[in-house]
Amino acid sequence: MRPNRLRELLASGKPSLSTHIHTIWPSIVEVVGHAGLYDYVEFVGEYAPYDLHDLDHLCRAGELHNLGMMIKVDQEPRGFLAQRAIGSGFQSVLFADCRTPDEFKECIRLCKPDTPDAKGTYGVATRRFSYMGYGGSPGYAEALKDVVVAFMIEKASAVERIDEILAIDGIDMIQWGPADFTMSVGKAGQWHAPETRATERMVIEKSLAAGKHPRAEIGTADQAKYYLDMGVRHFCIGTDVTILYQWWKTQGEALKKAVEGV
Numbered sequence: 001m002r003p004n005r006l007r008e009l010l011a012s013g014k015p016s017l018s019t020h021i022h023t024i025w026p027s028i029v030e031v032v033g034h035a036g037l038y039d040y041v042e043f044v045g046e047y048a049p050y051d052l053h054d055l056d057h058l059c060r061a062g063e064l065h066n067l068g069m070m071i072k073v074d075q076e077p078r079g080f081l082a083q084r085a086i087g088s089g090f091q092s093v094l095f096a097d098c099r100t101p102d103e104f105k106e107c108i109r110l111c112k113p114d115t116p117d118a119k120g121t122y123g124v125a126t127r128r129f130s131y132m133g134y135g136g137s138p139g140y141a142e143a144l145k146d147v148v149v150a151f152m153i154e155k156a157s158a159v160e161r162i163d164e165i166l167a168i169d170g171i172d173m174i175q176w177g178p179a180d181f182t183m184s185v186g187k188a189g190q191w192h193a194p195e196t197r198a199t200e201r202m203v204i205e206k207s208l209a210a211g212k213h214p215r216a217e218i219g220t221a222d223q224a225k226y227y228l229d230m231g232v233r234h235f236c237i238g239t240d241v242t243i244l245y246q247w248w249k250t251q252g253e254a255l256k257k258a259v260e261g262v
Contacts, residue, residue, distance in 0.1 A: 001129070001130070001134055001139045001140065001142070001143045002063065002089075002091075002129075002143075004068065004091040004092075004143070004146040004147070004148065005039055005040060005066065005067075005068040005091070006039060006040050006068045006070070006091060006092050006148045007091070007092075007146045007147075007148055009039060010148065010172060010173075010213055014233075015233040015234060015235075016039045016040070016215075016233070016234045016235070017037065017038050017039055017235055017236075017237070018038055018039060018040045018041060018042050018070065018235070018236040018237075019032060019038055019041060019042070019236060019237055019238050019239075019240075020041075020042050020044050020217075020236055020238065020239040020240065021041055021042070021043055021044065021239070021240045022043075022044055022047055022048040022239065022240055022241050023048070023240055023241075024048065024049075024050045024054040024057070024058065026057045026058055026060065026061035027061070028240060029041050029058055029061035029062050029065075029067065029069075030061050030064065030065060032065075032067065033061070033062070033064065033065025033066070033067050034065070038067060039067070039068060040062070040067055040068030040069060040070055040091075040092065041058075041062060041067055041068075041069055041070070042069075042070040042071070042072060042094065042236055043055075043058055043069065043070070043071050043072070043090075044072045044239070045071045045072055045073055045074070045081065045085070046072045046073060046074050046096055047072075052084055052088070055071070055084065055085055055088035055089075055090065056088045056089070056128050058088075059088050059089030059090060059128070059129075060089070062089070063089065068091050068092065069089060069090045069091060069092070070090065070091075070092040070093065070094055070148070070150070071085040071090045071092075071093055071094065072094040072095075072096060073085065073093060073094070073095060073096070074096070075096060075097035078095060078107065078110070079110045079121075082095070082107070082110050082111060083110060083111075083122055083125070084127070086111060086122070086127075086129065086144070086147055087125055087127025087128060087129055087130070088127065088128050088129065089128055089129045091146070091147060091148065092147065092148035092149070092150060092172075092173075093107075093111055093147065093148075093149060093150065094150040094151070094152065094173075094175065095107045095149070095150070095151050095152065096152045096154065096177070096180075097152070097154070097155065097180070098151055098152070098155070098158060099155045099157045099158055100157065100158075100161070101161060101164050101165050101168060104151060104165055104168055104171065105168055105170075107149065107151070108120075108149050108168070108169075108170035108171065109121045110122065111144065111147045111149050112144055112145060112147070112170065113140070113141040113144040113145060115141055118141070118144070118145055120144065122144050124136035124140070129143065130143070148172045148173060149170055149171060149172050149173075150171075150172060150173035150174070150175060150215065151165075151171060151173070151174055151175070152175050152176075152177040152180070153165075153174055153175070153176055153177065153181075153203050154176070154177025154178075154179070154180035154181050154184070155180060155181065155184050156181065156184040156185045157184075159181065159199060159203065162202075162203060162206055163206065166206055166207060166210035166212055167210065171212055172212070172213060173212065173213045173214070173215045173234065174203065174204075174207040174212050174213070174214050174215065175214070175215045175216070175217065176200045176203055176204065176214075176216070178191040178192075178196055178200065179191060181196065181199065182196055201230065204216075204227070204230050204231075204232060205230065208230075208231050213233070213234055214227075214230075214231075214232050214234070215232070215234040215235065215236065216232050216234070216235050216236070217235075217236050217237075218235055218236070218237050219237070219238065219242070220237070221237065224237075
């Protein structure tokens with residue numbers, strides 16, 4: 001069984017760095033690996049089309065470069081998607097759209113082994129991450145216990161019960177989601193409004209106080225300081241589709257201007 005790189009970083013108190021991808025082309029994961037700077041790649045499965053074969057291929061590509069893999073799963077069917085992704089080799093799962101403490105608890109159970117101590121619902125399934133005799137072994141159970149379980153805090157109801165949620169055992173990482181939050185409070189799109197930023201800060205500060213690891217999504221490195229000053233040490237920077245769009249737009253505009261000026 002492969003060591004869980006993100007789990008090791010969390011356990012040792014070290015920072016982590018990742019990036020988002022929507023594409024299912026495994027070579028993009030390898031390109032990230034060639035950069036030699038990232039600890040894991042987040043496949044934003046909630047937004048991208050994919051099939052079960054793609055999950056296997058993405059994890060193979062990550063393993064070639066010692067990259068961990070995280071998947072962000074849809075609200076439904078979150079149980080099926082999370083367990084199949086783990087079976088493919090994803091070692092961390094980011095759950096979206098949880099609203100109540102019971103939903104958070106259920107997502108944790110989905111990722112953990114069906115053992116008396118872990119009390120999870122993941123049984124013996126000989127999938128890619130456990131081929132060649134590992135299925136159901138002690139190592140198999142330990143690998144499931146090591147799966148990093150992360151959550152978006154992005155619904156008004158979750159914010160209202162944040163203390164109760166952060167007291168739940170098994171939550172490893174917390175990430176603020178301004179888009180869903182502002183929609184859920186009737187202020188869609190007001191991501192940077194003072195009250196939204198104040199709520200974000202409150203969630204991060206409470207997460208740190210509860211011993212959970214807050215993770216921040218940023219677009220550029222200079223945006224990290226705001227979060228570093230709060231104590232955040234885990235970041236996901238950039239998204240493949242946004243990177244491509246920005247390059248095509250700025251370079252296309254410049255080239256069009258040059259061509260039309262001839």
